[in-house]
Structure formats: structure tokens, C-alpha cells
Amino acid sequence: QISQRHVRISKYLSKHLRHQPERLGLELLPGGWIEVDKLLAAASAHGFEISLADLHQVVATNDKQRFAFNESGDLIRANQGHSIDIDLQLTAQTPPDTLYHGTHIKAIAAIFATGLQKMSRHHVHLTTDLNTAFKVGARRGESVILGIDTLAMVADGYSFYLTDNDVWLVDAVPPQYLAQL
Numbered sequence: 001q002i003s004q005r006h007v008r009i010s011k012y013l014s015k016h017l018r019h020q021p022e023r024l025g026l027e028l029l030p031g032g033w034i035e036v037d038k039l040l041a042a043a044s045a046h047g048f049e050i051s052l053a054d055l056h057q058v059v060a061t062n063d064k065q066r067f068a069f070n071e072s073g074d075l076i077r078a079n080q081g082h083s084i085d086i087d088l089q090l091t092a093q094t095p096p097d098t099l100y101h102g103t104h105i106k107a108i109a110a111i112f113a114t115g116l117q118k119m120s121r122h123h124v125h126l127t128t129d130l131n132t133a134f135k136v137g138a139r140r141g142e143s144v145i146l147g148i149d150t151l152a153m154v155a156d157g158y159s160f161y162l163t164d165n166d167v168w169l170v171d172a173v174p175p176q177y178l179a180q181l
């Protein structure tokens with residue numbers, strides 16, 4: 001069972017590693033990394049104490065594996081979800097023939113008009129997992145799952161990237177590749 005405190009730490013990390021590191025006086029390194037000791041010191045200086053043990057537990061037990069350490073464990077980053085301009089330095093990979101995107105019913109008309117857009121994030125986020133897609137859509141209202149014809153997109157030259165927590169990223173999905181399930 002993940003404690004409320006760990007959920008708070010996860011949200012705090014998402015906020016500062018994906019969106020607003022400058023609020024802690026931090027600047028992310030290439031790839032979106034930050035030194036673990038700098039992060040913990042900055043959080044503490046801003047009134048939010050995180051022990052190294054808690055940080056390790058949050059990274060290890062996070063429900064969506066949102067964060068990762070580098071091999072030596074001195075750097076940490078968010079695996080995806082950024083709005084700030086960082087390059088995750090992922091290499092393009094061939095996706096499965098179909099991927100899914102969960103959204104809410106009120107966005108459907110706009111999505112079929114202009115395609116899936118990255119909105120405030122860096123990429124459109126896609127998943128292999130219908131259950132995950134459903135839950136992502138349900139965050140905003142009545143959930144609708146879209147199937148994406150990635151086979152056709154790859155044939156048409158689109159690049160796909162797989163994050164360390166198994167989220168597929170792409171720049172955009174024009175409407176002709178979308179089908180409502």
C-alpha cells in the first residue's frame with residue numbers, strides 16, 4: 001500500500017521535474033536529469049523534506065513508474081509528462097501495430113477535426129494497455145478510448161519513442177489514423 005505521504009512526494013516530484021524546476025531554483029540537465037542531492041536540498045530549503053530513503057521508495061513503488069534514477073543513482077528524472085523544453089534523448093522505436101489513447105467525450109469532436117495534439121506537454125502520450133487508456137481518459141470526465149493505426153503512421157514516416165515507464169510518445173496523430181473504440 002502506497003502511503004499518502006508518498007503520493008504527496010510523487011506529486012511534488014512531478015511538479016518540479018516535469019513542469020517548474022525553477023520554483024525550487026533548479027535547472028534540469030540534458031535529458032531532464034537533476035542531481036539527487038541538489039533536489040533534496042532545494043526541496044528542504046523550500047519547506048518540503050524528503051529523505052533519500054523516501055525518495056528511493058517513491059521511485060521504486062510509484063504506480064506508473066513516473067521517475068527513474070540513472071545507473072549510479074546520483075541523478076533522477078521524470079520518465080515522461082514534461083511541459084518544459086527538455087530532450088529525453090530517447091531513440092525512435094517501432095511501436096506495436098495499434099496503440100491507444102484515452103480521452104474524454106467532450107474532446108472527441110475537436111480531436112477528430114484536428115487530430116491528437118500534444119497540448120501543453122512535449123508529446124502525445126499513447127499506451128498499449130486499454131485499462132490505462134481508460135483511466136487516463138476518466139481523469140477528465142466520461143472516458144473514450146481511441147485506437148491509433150500506428151502501422152500506417154510508421155509507413156507514413158512518423159517516429160515513435162518508448163519511455164522507461166512504457167509510455168509511447170509521438171508528435172501528433174492526425175485524424176485519419178484515429179478510430180473510436
Ligand code: HQG
Pocket residue numbers: 064066081102103104107110111114115116117118119120121124125136137140167
Ligand atoms: C486532449 C498521465 C482537444 C487529450 C497519463 C487529453 C499520460 C485534445 C488532453 C499523461 C486534442 C491533454 C498524459 C485536440 C488532445 N483537441 N483536446 N486536438 N488533442 N487532446 O494531460 O494524454 O499520471 O496533456 O486527449 O498516464 O491525458 O501524469 O495528456 O485529454 O501518460 O504520470 O487534451 O499523463 O500520466 O491532456 O495524459 P494531457 P494525457 P501521469
